[in-house]
């Protein structure tokens with residue numbers, strides 16, 4: 001049973017990327033670890049996309065996805081949990097924007113704007129990155145409730161198509177299957 005109470009819950013979106021080792025297995029493990037945290041519930045998961053590297057080009061293709069979560073953690077505490085998962089799954093940083101076992105970025109959190117040395121919200125590079133916007137678009141609620149819809153739609157229109165983004169596998173997040181193992 002999760003410990004958070006419904007009144008304090010915020011929705012947040014987390015982008016995941018991996019381009020070393022068992023990329024799909026690592027992404028699935030990261031999603032499971034988010035969900036099994038007492039104060040985080042994964043609500044929806046996007047399809048998985050294989051994407052050409054952006055920024056530092058001489059590295060393997062990534063798998064990217066986005067999940068929507070509910071949490072009563074504040075954004076700094078949520079980022080700490082995400083960084084702990086990166087560490088546990090073996091992320092080693094060598095090159096800025098370079099290859100990684102798994103990378104978790106906090107994209108957006110309901111009603112929050114932050115600009116601190118270790119956390120900027122919404123994520124400052126989210127609107128430039130098709131590898132974030134395409135999977136994020138998969139899991140937006142059908143009704144506009146927060147302004148995120150129009151931001152994502154406008155950003156996708158500004159980008160020149162979805163070049164370099166290939167559907168790798170359709171994915172249906174099933175929280176019950178993880179919960180029943182606990």
Ligand SMILES: Nc1ncnc2c1ncn2[C@@H]1O[C@H](COP(=O)(O)OP(=O)(O)OP(=O)(O)O)[C@@H](O)[C@H]1O
Nearest residue numbers: 096097103104105106107118119120121122123125
């Ligand atoms: N919204 C955010 N989500 C994740 N990290 C953030 C965010 N805002 C600021 N940061 C800071 O960015 C730092 C660098 O993160 P990281 O090493 O994952 O960068 P990167 O993945 O190489 O590049 P990018 O930030 O462009 O995705 C982290 O230590 C974290 O404190």
Ligand SMILES: Nc1nc2c(c(=O)[nH]1)N=C(CO)CN2
Nearest residue numbers: 017051052053054062097131
């Ligand atoms: N395709 C793709 N390119 C990237 C990615 C990523 O997740 N996918 N992450 C980066 C640093 O966060 C830099 N470049």
